[in-house]
Amino acid sequence: MGEIMExxxxxxxxxxxxxxxRAPVLCNVDLHLPKGQMTAIVGPNGAGKSTLLKAMLGLMKPLSGKxxxxxxxGVGYVPQSASVDxxxxxxxxxVVVMGRYGHLGWLRRPTAKDKHISHLALQQVGMGAYGKRQISQLSGGQQQRVFLARALAQEASLYFLDEPFKGVDVETEAVIVALLKGLKAKGKTLVVVHHDLDTIESYFxxxxxxxxxxxxxGTVGTVLTQENLRRTYGRG
Known part of the structure; x- marks a missing residue:
């Protein structure tokens, strides 16, 4: 996924x-994301937010750049719920045990430790009692919690989340925010595609x-200005 730098x-x-x-979605992007912080990636529909995440993860091949x-x-990834079958x-x-494959390798079976870590991750997102339930039987908010648990089970140091709050209920959003802030408190780095301008200052x-x-x-207090929002969304 890239070279190591200091x-x-x-x-x-x-x-x-x-x-x-051949139609550019992202053009000449230069960007530095800080360690140990929660970063929101914000912009209108079609701005290239999800594309940026996928390009950083190596899921899309860019025309140019590094x-x-x-x-x-490791690196954890929670995709948009709409992109999941x-x-x-x-x-x-x-689903949650799949988050352990980076530690296992594909040819090894999950150990008791891997299953224990996965169960703890489910408990963290309030889904400990749902382990045997089919993923298709869950509500949208519950499904999002499960994919967050899968990312937690990876025990990564850097997490990318693509609109984790989209379509979830208020309770699930509160659970996700608390978990993300808890990860940040442990020194993890979080990069989140986000759409709600009203919550940026309190979340990120x-x-x-x-x-x-x-x-x-940059920092929310510096960058989240009316002029920058006008330039981003073309308002006014």
Missing amino acids: GTWAVSVENLTVAYD VTFDVDG WDFPATVQD DHIVLINQQIIGA
């Missing part, structure tokens, strides 16, 4: 350009405003 940045992006069918990681552990025949426990430390190009990046 410094205070968990992720550095240099001159990143990504296109779909992504560099400086993390001591929820009809896949798997139990909740099966760092923000990236994007609309195909980076409009602004």
Whole structure:
């Protein structure tokens, strides 16, 4: 997923350009995401937020540019719930144990320790009693909690989450926020695609405003200005 570098940045992006069918979605993105912080990636629909996440993760091949990681552990990823095949025949426990494969390798069976870690992750998200339930039988908020538990089971040092609050109930959002802040308190780095401008100041430390190009990046208090929002969303 990139070269190792030294410094205070968990992720550095240099001159990143990504296109779909030759139409640029991201253009010449330069970006540094700080270690041990919660960063929101914010912008209008079609701005390239999810594309940026996927390009940083190596899930999409850019036309140009380089992504560099400086993390001591692994990388966890919670995709958009709409991109997941929820009809896949798997139990909740099966899905969460998949988060352990980075530690196991694909040819080894999960150990009792792996299953214990997975169960603890489910308990953290309030889903400990649902381990044997089919993932397709859960509500949207419950499914999102399970995918967050899978990421927790990875025991990563850097987490990417693509709109984890989209379509969830108030209770689930509160659970997710508390978990993310708990991970940050343990020194983890979190990068979250987010859409609710009203909660940015209370949830996040760092923000990236994007609309195909980076409009602004830095601490929330510095970057979240009316002028930057106007330039990002084209309002007024």
